[in-house]
Amino acid sequence: MATRVNEKTPAERLLEVLGPVDRFHDTDEIGDFGMPARAYMEHMLEPVARAGPTSRLGPLEKVHAFWFAGMSCDGCSVSVTGAQAPSIESLLLGAHPGLPRVILHHPVINVESGPHYMNAHENAIQETLDAPYVIILEGSISDETKALETGGYWSGQGEEPWGPEGEMRTVTTDEWIARLAPGAAASIAIGTCATWGGVPAAEGNPTGAMSLMDFLGQDYRSALGVPVVNVPGCAPIGDNFTETVAAILYFLQGFGPLPEFDELGRPAWLFGETVHQHCVRGAYYEEGSYAQEFGDKECLVEIGCWGPVVNCNITSRGAINHVGGCMNAGGACIGCTMPGFPDKFTPFYKIPPGSRVSTTASRLLGSFIRPLRSYTNSHLNRETRWDLHGDVPTAWARERGEPSLVQDAGHKFYDRMRRSNDTGRKSKNDEELVFGKRVEFTQDKRPKFEQEQEERVLEKTDRGIPQDEES
Ligand code: SF4
């Protein structure tokens, strides 16, 4: 087997081409730039955030979070702004007991612009930032060494005086990531493009698009020893991301263990099970009832659902605030959280070939199980008195009709099976077991102890003794 010797990661190869940087903006000389001039989001939120009563119990008062967009549609940003548990607002305000407040540097959400926005990034590169930082990537990493060959770039953020002669040049997302990842407390990929390459890495793409973990390499560990954290989905569930961030912050603060991640860096508690295992349509699959077109209520596997083999929790968590989410809203699973997405799931909305085995088996079993369940269901939908024959004191029972002799026999047989081995209440001469205790019964079917107690009370009353004087 071939052994890799000193193989460089794409990040290392990029920095080798670009070389080190040591020139930065002089913000005093820049003057006011953009709108609103010289406004920093951190300073605007600080009076409120600092007032948080119990959020500074650990060593960290705040943590910076640098958000970068690679080859992305911004859908991850949109889904995160809808997160509820916890919400972005509560993280920014340090509203969670024990958590440091998050100083977010997001190219769309922040109020800073131009060099003022880039200021914290520069400080992080120079290791003069006033608190630890994490980096977050949405969108895939493109191979900027390819674009450099023609003097262009695929995706970038801000300008820095990092040209060969100190001239300004656009800094690519890749470069920021390559320079900042080694010093980050954690590197988090959000969305399938950042976690596995996603749509920009589909067959035929010219950009060399790849995931954050492929860019940084398998040996990457953050400054605190954490491998790349992956929260996939296209778009991901916002709560999956904010909950993971909160778990990591608790760890950084020393209040919790390192959250459990699977071998692909996914939060294990969120991606450990398949969509199918929590799907609201699972019972239809089991009974062999399948939708034939969108809008049908049954299982969607025959119109292209890959749920049985896809790790995703959207059916139990919902898309936003426990509402919506693929099958809950009528959509088939196209495997958007998976490393093989999209190429291994196309063409979409076509029955996955492997599912034919289990759907055929479920159909066969279902043709037998469904009538049995329907029979029992109709029996359970009747009060017991409606099953009596003759004069029954309810008009509704007779609306439902008397049970036929065959039904009677079937239900009696079923009831006998149901009551076999019933240890809760079993006749034995004139004794019965009530909740496991043997109780004697009188001839008129009353518990004997009740009758004895009543007799004692009557005896005392006859003798004129008040009841509460009983010794
Ligand atoms: S709709 Fe998909 S996930 Fe749901 S039960 Fe059917 S195959 Fe499974």
Ligand code: SF4
């Ligand atoms: S159910 Fe499938 S398509 Fe829907 S979010 Fe999960 S992985 Fe993506």
